[in-house]
Amino acid sequence: MDINRNNYENYFLLYLDKELSSTDGELVEKFLQENTDLQKEFALLECTVFSASDVVFEPKTWLYRKEEKRRVIPLYWTRIAAVGVGLILGTWFILSQQHYFSPHRDAVHATAETEKNKLNPGLSKKNEKGKPEDNPIEKVLLPPAVVKTEKKKEPVLKNPILVIPGEKKLAVDQVTVASQQDLGLEESTDPLRLSRAVVVLQSQHLGLAAETQRLGQIPGVKPAALTLSGSAIEDTRRYEKATTEMYDTTNDNAISVIALNNQNKGIGGFLKKLTGREPAGDDTKKVRVSVFQISY
Amino acid sequence: MTAEDYNNCVKWYADGLYRFMLKSTRQVEDARDLVQSSFEKLWEHRGEINQLKSKSYLFTIAYHKMIDLNRKNSRMEFRENLPEPVTADEPHRPRIKEVLDKALGRLNDRQRSLVLLKDYEGYSYEEISEITGLNGSQVKITLHRARLQLKEWLVSVENVL
Numbered sequence: 120m121d122i123n124r125n126n127y128e129n130y131f132l133l134y135l136d137k138e139l140s141s142t143d144g145e146l147v148e149k150f151l152q153e154n155t156d157l158q159k160e161f162a163l164l165e166c167t168v169f170s171a172s173d174v175v176f177e178p179k180t181w182l183y184r185k186e187e188k189r190r191v192i193p194l195y196w197t198r199i200a201a202v203g204v205g206l207i208l209g210t211w212f213i214l215s216q217q218h219y220f221s222p223h224r225d226a227v228h229a230t231a232e233t234e235k236n237k238l239n240p241g242l243s244k245k246n247e248k249g250k251p252e253d254n255p256i257e258k259v260l261l262p263p264a265v266v267k268t269e270k271k272k273e274p275v276l277k278n279p280i281l282v283i284p285g286e287k288k289l290a291v292d293q294v295t296v297a298s299q300q301d302l303g304l305e306e307s308t309d310p311l312r313l314s315r316a317v318v319v320l321q322s323q324h325l326g327l328a329a330e331t332q333r334l335g336q337i338p339g340v341k342p343a344a345l346t347l348s349g350s351a352i353e354d355t356r357r358y359e360k361a362t363t364e365m366y367d368t369t370n371d372n373a374i375s376v377i378a379l380n381n382q383n384k385g386i387g388g389f390l391k392k393l394t395g396r397e398p399a400g401d402d403t404k405k406v407r408v409s410v411f412q413i414s415y
Numbered sequence: 416m417t418a419e420d421y422n423n424c425v426k427w428y429a430d431g432l433y434r435f436m437l438k439s440t441r442q443v444e445d446a447r448d449l450v451q452s453s454f455e456k457l458w459e460h461r462g463e464i465n466q467l468k469s470k471s472y473l474f475t476i477a478y479h480k481m482i483d484l485n486r487k488n489s490r491m492e493f494r495e496n497l498p499e500p501v502t503a504d505e506p507h508r509p510r511i512k513e514v515l516d517k518a519l520g521r522l523n524d525r526q527r528s529l530v531l532l533k534d535y536e537g538y539s540y541e542e543i544s545e546i547t548g549l550n551g552s553q554v555k556i557t558l559h560r561a562r563l564q565l566k567e568w569l570v571s572v573e574n575v576l
Contacts, residue, residue: 168534
């Protein structure tokens, strides 16, 4: 540090601000002793330093704080709440899954679609613009798609007999045939006549012989000719449903019964009936398709 | 920082902070409000602040609040006409202190704050620069100019000692 008469003021101020080291401070003090004429100026600068004040902030109580105790929820209740919520969510999830993956729901739609396409190949064709092509058969057979919410008169199957695997017989007085309109096909006004039909259902697909034999064991029932369609077998594997196609040879009508899922105390199915074959040369056929649902 | 640490800060720093604010604003109510709001801020952020830094945190908050308040109210123009604030000081202070207090009111906000932080709180230039956001050179120059102004005021004709 080099203090002299040209720069002393800066060092005086640094000294008063206590920004000098002790060594430098001693140099300033020595300079002052050697230059007594500057002592008055130093004293004036020293007067600009404010001394401690006794100003007090009286209302300190305004500022004091206490830690607020946080409310602790006992772990016991937390666990109970967590278990409760878990149970509710689990139940809801299972129920919703059952509904969503219901075999009735999926299989009915899938089978109905397959059968519909089989009968009317033009139904699912679409033109280049992605719109369905006009199909003359569809025009004749199918009414415009109308969403109907109210239930119509429900046709009844008379005295069908269902044989459930495990030799359990089940006579069903009334089989509800519903949702004929859901398939978008011709609406039936007459009940499906299945008085002679025997439906044998198994959860796995059946061979023809086994089917016939089983039908023969049912007293008082005249068996119908049975065939199994290949596509139906594929569907059987896929959807785990029994598929039986029966032909009534006497009146040349055909009835397909595609049963879906004999579990959960319920059977859903798809009924198809060809009626009123027109003379040769005319491709139009009348098809009645119904979806049935049986609970037992 | 716990509640106990915070309350210790109140005990140790409330007087100094109040003095700083009172000398800066020269308004008792403003000074109290600023002290309160500064401690409120410290309480809110007590989880993030080390107790060792709490004093400079308080002074930093208070300094900026005071600058904002003064800018907002533009009180600088009429402050000189305001009477001296009523404090707990003795009524018969030495004349030099009275003159010096008056001279302090003639400094601008920044100069006055720096003088107060230096003299009352004993902060170094570096600490003052952290509080005020000025760099070290600005602090030194501003402080020196303020002292020279105070000296000129003390030796002026009407205040000759």
